[in-house]
Every structure is written in C-alpha cells, then in structure tokens.
Amino acid sequence: MVSRTWDGECEVGISASAYEEQNDENGARNELSVFWLAEDDVSYHGLPFLLKEIPLVSRSTIGRTVDDAERLIGNNRFDILVIPIGMYTEVTRAAPARAPTKVLVTVGVDEVKAMASFAQLHAVDGYLLRRDVNADSLPGVFERLLRGESTVPEPVVQQIANIGDPGATRIGAPGIARLTEREYTVLGHLLNGLSNHQIARAMGISIHGVKRHVSNLLVKFNCTNRTEVALVAARLGIIPAE
Numbered sequence: 001m002v003s004r005t006w007d008g009e010c011e012v013g014i015s016a017s018a019y020e021e022q023n024d025e026n027g028a029r030n031e032l033s034v035f036w037l038a039e040d041d042v043s044y045h046g047l048p049f050l051l052k053e054i055p056l057v058s059r060s061t062i063g064r065t066v067d068d069a070e071r072l073i074g075n076n077r078f079d080i081l082v083i084p085i086g087m088y089t090e091v092t093r094a095a096p097a098r099a100p101t102k103v104l105v106t107v108g109v110d111e112v113k114a115m116a117s118f119a120q121l122h123a124v125d126g127y128l129l130r131r132d133v134n135a136d137s138l139p140g141v142f143e144r145l146l147r148g149e150s151t152v153p154e155p156v157v158q159q160i161a162n163i164g165d166p167g168a169t170r171i172g173a174p175g176i177a178r179l180t181e182r183e184y185t186v187l188g189h190l191l192n193g194l195s196n197h198q199i200a201r202a203m204g205i206s207i208h209g210v211k212r213h214v215s216n217l218l219v220k221f222n223c224t225n226r227t228e229v230a231l232v233a234a235r236l237g238i239i240p241a242e
Contacts (some may be wrong), residue, residue, distance in 0.1 A: 107129055
C-alpha cells in the first residue's frame with residue numbers, strides 16, 4: 001500500500017526532506033510533523049483530511065502497513081508517531097522511535113484489558129482512545145504530549161483501576177508506601193491531567209517544587225514519564241480522591 005503525505009495544504013508524494021522547526025515567542029512548537037499508522041482503510045483515507053484541520057500539524061504522513069512504518073520512520077523525522085496498540089510491538093521492533101520523538105498509542109475501548117499488561121512492558125508517551133480521534137480532541141492531546149503531561153484518557157484510567165493487577169500491587173506497594181503527603185497530592189493532579197504550572201498554582205508552591213515532586217514520583221514508581229506514573233497508580237488502585 002502506498003503511504004500518503006500532505007505538506008501544508010497539498011497532498012504530495014513522500015518527502016524525506018527535513019523541515020525547519022518553528023516556535024512561538026513562548027518557546028512552544030507551532031509546527032508539527034506527524035506519522036500516523038492507520039489500522040484500517042477507512043482511517044487511512046480519512047486521517048489526511050482530519051489532520052489538515054489541526055493547526056499545530058504542518059505535515060502528516062499516513063501509513064497502512066508495518067513496512068510503511070519501517071520505511072518512513074527510518075527515513076524521515078517526525079515529532080509524533082501515532083501507532084495502534086495491536087501493531088506497536090512489531091512497528092517498534094522494525095523501526096524504533098528516535099528521541100525526541102513522542103509516541104502516542106491508539107486504543108479501542110475493547111482493548112483496555114490488553115492495555116493494562118501492555119503498559120507494564122512498554123514505555124510510551126501517551127494513549128488515545130480511538131473514539132476521541134477528532135478535530136476537537138487532537139489539538140489538546142498533541143499539546144499535552146509535547147509538554148510531557150499525562151495523555152491517558154480518564155475512562156481508560158478508571159477501567160484500568162477497576163481491572164486491577166495483584167502482581168503489580170505486590171511489586172509497587174513498597175514504593176507507594178514511601179509517598180509523602182505532597183507527593184500524593186501531586187499524583188492526584190497528574191492523574192487529572194494538570195501541567196506543572198497548574199499544579200504549582202493549585203498547591204501554592206513553586207514550579208521547581210512541583211518538578212522535584214514529579215521526579216520523586218518517577219523514581220518511586222520506577223517509571224520513565226508521567227503517563228506511566230498515571231497508569232501504574234491506576235493499576236494499583238490508589239487514585240487519590242478529588
């Protein structure tokens with residue numbers, strides 16, 4: 001299957017040329033390159049039109065097969081890779097993401113149980129419910145992803161918490177027991193998707209204090225990013241009350 005790429009307003013052939021990053025005056029990226037591996041033909045033909053509606057996205061490439069992903073990820077630079085959960089292992093084995101590329105995994109509601117075990121094995125930057133793949137939701141998801149904030153949808157967090165994982169509880173309990181009151185509060189804000197600045201305002205502390213607490217949570221949960229912390233907390237059933 002031939003992959004599809006659009007650049008600006010026009011659909012064009014695959015281009016391996018690099019693009020120049022553009023930042024706004026606050027340092028935030030306002031031009032993104034996205035690779036999206038479509039899970040079916042409907043998505044494959046519809047995603048180019050959807051992504052053209054996202055102001056943050058200046059260039060998108062849609063693939064349909066693992067071979068597409070291997071060729072395109074290996075030969076092009078992307079800010080965000082969007083990969084279906086069922087194809088993630090095969091894709092990343094064939095074409096590992098290169099830092100600082102962010103990886104977003106799409107999940108169907110019927111795949112939440114698989115996601116619970118998946119999250120124990122793979123460190124990704126965020127998750128996206130397929131039902132939320134629309135022009136209203138994607139800009140916020142991409143922005144949070146690039147800021148390093150949690151992009152785990154609330155329904156997914158709740159379902160993982162309901163599923164539970166006794167083995168994970170035994171492994172994670174010692175670290176959880178060492179959480180301070182402040183760290184527990186920060187954890188609650190992380191699960192609600194707040195940014196560091198928002199957490200600082202909510203708690204009345206400095207941004208540096210928030211970063212220190214987040215770093216401590218990463219160490220105690222043995223995680224590499226905030227998304228993993230949210231998932232582990234959900235699996236352990238320790239979601240703080242609001």
